[in-house]
Amino acid sequence: MLTLENMHVDLGGFTLDASLSVEPGRKVAILGPSGAGKSTLLAALGGYQPASGRVLWSGTDLSGKSPAQRPITTIFQDNNLFPHLTAAQNVGLGVRPDLRLSKGDVARVDEALNRVGLAGLGPRKPAALSGGQIARVALARALLRDKPIMLLDEPFGALGPALRDEMLGFIAALADETGATLLMVSHEPGDARRIADDVILVADGVAHAPVPTAEIFAHPPEALRDYLGH
Numbered sequence: 001m002l003t004l005e006n007m008h009v010d011l012g013g014f015t016l017d018a019s020l021s022v023e024p025g026r027k028v029a030i031l032g033p034s035g036a037g038k039s040t041l042l043a044a045l046g047g048y049q050p051a052s053g054r055v056l057w058s059g060t061d062l063s064g065k066s067p068a069q070r071p072i073t074t075i076f077q078d079n080n081l082f083p084h085l086t087a088a089q090n091v092g093l094g095v096r097p098d099l100r101l102s103k104g105d106v107a108r109v110d111e112a113l114n115r116v117g118l119a120g121l122g123p124r125k126p127a128a129l130s131g132g133q134i135a136r137v138a139l140a141r142a143l144l145r146d147k148p149i150m151l152l153d154e155p156f157g158a159l160g161p162a163l164r165d166e167m168l169g170f171i172a173a174l175a176d177e178t179g180a181t182l183l184m185v186s187h188e189p190g191d192a193r194r195i196a197d198d199v200i201l202v203a204d205g206v207a208h209a210p211v212p213t214a215e216i217f218a219h220p221p222e223a224l225r226d227y228l229g230h
């Protein structure tokens, strides 16, 4: 169980509060108006943004732990690949940040690239890859990090509808296969309907407890109704 106990983020002029729990293995969409604090919530969970209160995973307190020490991997909006490294090297960072890879590590990188459909593209640098391929490299790296919680901050925002749909299906299948707990920020309510078990609504300075997706769309709270334009 992932539990946020009185989490409070103060950005000076903007505050976000969260007290909620997410069951392990759930796929959760984070929805809410622009500027509501969705990215801030992920950043605080990942350890990139200081927050008071506690974040617990299976009873272990993660507060005070660095991003690398947390059982969490984050895929950011721009998929944060290093432009001077090849796809394989970018994936290899998921195994060893200093890229001193053993033969076994290199084999694992190849396997991860195969798994995301990028066999043979390891030597290419990001500039020679399409948007969808870049998203897949970021996913392959996240897979190798092998953390039980995966945070995605609108990672497919730059992709066209067909590719976006394909990547969503792919990430949902991977999460099912690995049993990872997925929290994904999205600007598309359709993404939530497509893959999320639950929705966390972020609005008015609060990240609300997750509600089953079908339920929240059947009876949207006012903040979600406004956001959906109903």
Ligand SMILES: Nc1ncnc2c1ncn2[C@@H]1O[C@H](COP(=O)(O)OP(=O)(O)OP(=O)(O)O)[C@@H](O)[C@H]1O
Residues within 6 Å of the ligand: 011, 012, 013, 014, 032, 033, 034, 035, 036, 037, 038, 039, 040, 041
């Ligand atoms: N470093 C900062 N200092 C002060 N305020 C900030 C800082 N970063 C973000 N904010 C503000 O915090 C609020 C929440 O931002 P955040 O990026 O988390 O929202 P969001 O819901 O992810 O928005 P969007 O959907 O537009 O990406 C916004 O009002 C933003 O202007």
